[in-house]
C-alpha cells in the first residue's frame with residue numbers, strides 16, 4: 001500500500017493542512033520533522049530536508065487504526081500559500097509518498113471499515129453543501145441513512161432465516177404462522193423501501209438544487225424580476241420587446257434551498273431566427289423546470305404552463321396599476337418580500353423529505369429500487385426456493401447500497417467524484 005498525501009484545506013488561507021496516510025507516513029514525517037510528537041498531540045516542528053529549511057509547522061500523528069483512513073496518518077499544518085505547499089510536496093515525493101487521487105483518503109477509510117459508502121457520500125455532500133437545508137440533509141444522512149440501512153439489513157436477515165427454516169423443514173412440521181410471519185415481514189420491508197423511494201425525488205432535488213423558470217410575454221418584466229431576485233444586474237433590461245434571447249440564470253438561496261432561477265426569452269411568434277430559437281429554448285427549459293413563475297404585465301394574458309409543473313401566476317409592474325391577484329413591482333420592491341416568501345415555501349415543499357431516510361443519489365436510489373423489486377417479486381412466487389433466490393438478490397442490493405459488496409467500478413465512480421484531499 002502506497003503512502004499518499006494531499007492538502008485537505010482550501011486555498012488562500014493562512015494555513016494549509018497537509019494529510020499523509022499509509023504505512024510509510026511516520027518514517028517520512030520523522031525524516032521531515034526530525035522527531036515525532038506523541039500520538040494525537042499537536043506539536044510545533046521545524047520542517048526541513050538535506051539542509052534545506054521548508055517551514056515551521058504544527059504536526060499531529062494518528063497511529064492506525066485510530067485515524068480517518070484507518071492507516072497511519074499525519075496532519076501537518078503548514079503556512080498557507082503556494083510556495084510552501086510546493087516545496088513540502090516536492091520533498092514528500094522524494095521521500096517516497098505520492099499525491100493522493102481524488103477521493104483516495106475516503107476510499108481507504110471505506111476499505112478499512114471506517115465508514116460505509118453511504119457515509120462517504122454524505123460526507124462529500126456535507127463538504128459540498130452550499131445552503132443550510134443541504135447542510136442539514138447531508139449531516140442527517142451521514143448518520144441516519146446508514147443507520148436505517150443497518151436496520152433494513154437486519155430485518156432482511158431475519159426474513160431470510162425464516163425462509164431457510166421453511167426450506168429446511170417439510171411443510172407439515174411448521175405451523176402456518178411461520179410462513180404468514182415471513183410474508184408480513186417481506187411486505188413491511190418492501191413498504192419501507194417504497195417510503196424511502198417516495199422521499200428520494202425531494203432529496204435529489206435538494207442535493208442538486210432546484211430549477212425555477214420565469215416565463216412570460218416580451219416586455220412583461222421578466223429580466224427586471226430576475227435581477228431583483230438576484231439582487232444584482234444579471235439580465236439586460238430594456239423597453240425593447242425581445243431583449244432576452246437566451247436563457248440567463250442565477251443561483252440564489254431561498255430559505256436554505258439552492259435554487260437556480262432562469263430568465264427566458266419572451267414568448268411570442270417571431271420572424272427573427274435567433275429570437276425564435278430563444279423561444280424554443282424557453283419552452284424546453286420550462287418543460288424541465290421544477291417550478292414556473294408565469295408573469296404578465298397588467299392587462300395582459302398569462303402564458304400557458306406545461307402540465308404537471310407547479311407554478312405561480314404573478315402580475316408585474318404593480319406600481320403602474322394595482323394588480324388583481326398577486327402582483328409585484330420589481331422596480332419599487334412592492335410585493336417582493338412576499339414573493340420571496342412564496343418562492344421559499346415552494347422550494348421547501350419541493351425538497352421536503354418528510355423525515356424519511358433521504359436517498360439523494362441515483363446510485364443509492366437504484367440499489368433501493370432493486371431491493372424493492374426483489375422483495376416484491378419474493379411475494380409473488382410460491383416456490384420457497386425461488387423466493388429464497390429473490391430474497392438473496394434483495395440482500396445483495398442492500399449490500400451494494402452500503403458498499404459491502406462493491407464492484408470496483410462503482411467504488412471508482414463514487415470516489416472519483418470527490419475532490420483531491422477528501
Ligand SMILES: Nc1nc2c(ncn2[C@@H]2O[C@H](COP(=O)(O)OP(=O)(O)OP(=O)(O)O)[C@@H](O)[C@H]2O)c(=O)[nH]1
Pocket residue numbers: 216217218219220221222223224225236237238239240241242243244245264265266267316317318319320328329330331332
Ligand atoms: N414601472 C415598471 N416598469 C417595469 C417593471 N419591471 C419592468 N419594467 C419595465 O418594463 C420593460 C421590460 O422589462 P424587462 O425586464 O426587460 O422585460 P422582459 O420580460 O425581460 O422582456 P424581454 O426581454 O423582451 O422578454 C423595461 O422598460 C422595464 O424597465 C416594474 O416593476 N415597474
